Amino acid sequence: MKQCERCNRELKSQKSIDVGMGPTCKKRHDAEIAEAEFKKNQITMDEVVESKTA
Numbered sequence: 086m087k088q089c090e091r092c093n094r095e096l097k098s099q100k101s102i103d104v105g106m107g108p109t110c111k112k113r114h115d116a117e118i119a120e121a122e123f124k125k126n127q128i129t130m131d132e133v134v135e136s137k138t139a
Protein backbone atom coordinates (compact mmCIF):
# COMPACT_ATOMS: atom_id res chain seq x y z
CA MET A 86 0.00 0.00 0.00
CA LYS A 87 1.33 3.40 -1.00
CA GLN A 88 0.57 6.45 1.10
CA CYS A 89 0.43 10.16 0.41
CA GLU A 90 3.64 11.92 1.42
CA ARG A 91 1.71 14.85 2.86
CA CYS A 92 -1.34 13.42 4.62
CA ASN A 93 -0.47 9.71 4.79
CA ARG A 94 -3.76 8.70 3.24
CA GLU A 95 -3.87 5.69 1.01
CA LEU A 96 -3.25 6.46 -2.65
CA LYS A 97 -5.69 4.72 -4.93
CA SER A 98 -4.92 5.90 -8.44
CA GLN A 99 -1.75 4.94 -10.26
CA LYS A 100 -1.16 8.59 -11.12
CA SER A 101 -1.20 9.57 -7.45
CA ILE A 102 1.13 6.70 -6.62
CA ASP A 103 3.53 7.87 -9.34
CA VAL A 104 3.47 11.42 -7.95
CA GLY A 105 3.71 10.21 -4.35
CA MET A 106 0.70 12.19 -3.14
CA GLY A 107 -2.99 12.66 -3.80
CA PRO A 108 -4.33 15.23 -6.28
CA THR A 109 -5.31 17.74 -3.56
CA CYS A 110 -1.95 17.47 -1.86
CA LYS A 111 -0.20 17.70 -5.22
CA LYS A 112 -1.97 21.00 -5.91
CA ARG A 113 -0.93 22.34 -2.52
CA HIS A 114 2.57 21.05 -3.04
CA ASP A 115 2.83 22.72 -6.46
CA ALA A 116 1.48 25.97 -5.01
CA GLU A 117 4.09 25.87 -2.26
CA ILE A 118 6.87 25.23 -4.75
CA ALA A 119 5.65 28.13 -6.90
CA GLU A 120 5.45 30.40 -3.88
CA ALA A 121 8.91 29.41 -2.67
CA GLU A 122 10.29 30.00 -6.17
CA PHE A 123 8.57 33.40 -6.29
CA LYS A 124 9.98 34.42 -2.92
CA LYS A 125 13.43 33.23 -3.92
CA ASN A 126 13.27 35.31 -7.08
CA GLN A 127 12.07 38.32 -5.12
CA ILE A 128 14.97 38.04 -2.69
CA THR A 129 17.37 37.72 -5.60
CA MET A 130 15.93 40.87 -7.20
CA ASP A 131 16.12 42.76 -3.89
CA GLU A 132 19.75 41.75 -3.55
CA VAL A 133 20.48 43.02 -7.04
CA VAL A 134 18.83 46.36 -6.26
CA GLU A 135 20.73 46.65 -2.99
CA SER A 136 24.09 45.90 -4.57
CA LYS A 137 23.46 48.56 -7.22
CA THR A 138 22.48 51.25 -4.75
CA ALA A 139 25.21 50.37 -2.24
Ligand SMILES: [Zn+2]
Binds near residue numbers: 091092110
Ligand atom coordinates in the same frame (compact mmCIF):
# COMPACT_ATOMS: atom_id res chain seq x y z
ZN1 LIG B 1 -2.42 13.71 0.77
